[in-house]
Amino acid sequence: MNEKSTRFFKLIRDFLTVYLPGQKAASPNTIKSYRESLNLLLEYVCNRNGIHLGKLSFDYLSKEVVEHFLDYLEKERHCGISTRNHRLACIRSFVKYAGARSIDVQACFNDLRSIPLKKEAKSAIISYFTESALKTILEQPNVKTKKGLRNLFFMILMYDTGARNQELLDLRLGDFHFEGKSPYVFVTGKGGKTRLVPIMPKTVEHFKKYKAAFHPDLASDNHIFYIERKGERFAMSPDNTERFIRKYGIAAHKINPDVPESLHPHMFRHSRSMHLYRSGMPMVLLVEWLGHAQITTTLVYANADTEMKRNAIEKATSRLNPLVSGDIDYLEWEDDEAIIRQLYGLS
Numbered sequence: 001m002n003e004k005s006t007r008f009f010k011l012i013r014d015f016l017t018v019y020l021p022g023q024k025a026a027s028p029n030t031i032k033s034y035r036e037s038l039n040l041l042l043e044y045v046c047n048r049n050g051i052h053l054g055k056l057s058f059d060y061l062s063k064e065v066v067e068h069f070l071d072y073l074e075k076e077r078h079c080g081i082s083t084r085n086h087r088l089a090c091i092r093s094f095v096k097y098a099g100a101r102s103i104d105v106q107a108c109f110n111d112l113r114s115i116p117l118k119k120e121a122k123s124a125i126i127s128y129f130t131e132s133a134l135k136t137i138l139e140q141p142n143v144k145t146k147k148g149l150r151n152l153f154f155m156i157l158m159y160d161t162g163a164r165n166q167e168l169l170d171l172r173l174g175d176f177h178f179e180g181k182s183p184y185v186f187v188t189g190k191g192g193k194t195r196l197v198p199i200m201p202k203t204v205e206h207f208k209k210y211k212a213a214f215h216p217d218l219a220s221d222n223h224i225f226y227i228e229r230k231g232e233r234f235a236m237s238p239d240n241t242e243r244f245i246r247k248y249g250i251a252a253h254k255i256n257p258d259v260p261e262s263l264h265p266h267m268f269r270h271s272r273s274m275h276l277y278r279s280g281m282p283m284v285l286l287v288e289w290l291g292h293a294q295i296t297t298t299l300v301y302a303n304a305d306t307e308m309k310r311n312a313i314e315k316a317t318s319r320l321n322p323l324v325s326g327d328i329d330y331l332e333w334e335d336d337e338a339i340i341r342q343l344y345g346l347s
Helices: 003-023 028-049 063-075 081-101 103-113 131-138 146-161 165-169 201-214 238-255 266-278 283-290 295-304 306-316 337-343
Strands: 184-188 194-198 226-229 232-235
Touching (some): 003 028, 003 081, 063 103, 131 238, 146 165
């Protein structure tokens, strides 16, 4: 590493380990989000320039590079606009911090500050799959292998709980509660907010099979989903889950065209929400189940469901209505100019 690279990484370290937790009092999940954003950016820059990580410096963080990175997030990683804007905000925050401590980085911050946040469409399009598609997706993992068993349970649990990808990866054994007749999972969401999410009996059965294979010991603080590296366990990363879900989506789409071509983890949350809403779950309960702070966030499911709107309109429209019967009697006064003028406000 040269002098520029060393200073670059020291500022990253101080930003993540001193500034965010000490001066900003950021939560562990917030710090993790900043770390993931910077890791994604650095990996992209390395791949784009064909260089090793240790060679990076602020010289590589031009406006053009960051704009291409944001497009990459949307087009290749299938991130939503809100995620794209969040990644940009994290990068800006770091470069602003670095610019306050090194005058020659200030120009880099001024450059990145001119990148606008991308506007979201007022009526967001919700990507979700049918229950038929879900069946095809869940048939893809090879459950005779340990990894296939893990991946199947992850997708089942993600759909049943409607949890976000990171929320599921943060789960520990102690978060599962099966006492009594109502098993549930204790989920920690954005801002450290917690919620109790009921799970179906079949999900409990899948959990027991998974636990027997992956957690024969009963340490309640173990991450439920993990990877092993050199004999040590580490929590699984979002990249890992995105990778195998994308793979299963491609395979399932070839069998069932109802499966979206670009399957991603958040689609399980959207799909479960739509299925519950269509089955009659009141909006106020759906808000609580999803862990949304405001009902306006959840209303996107109601706005997106044109099929429910169509069914409601059809039920509310009389069978005698011409839109239903198709019978239209052309009126005898169609050539009466006086009536036409009255009807259309011309007289």
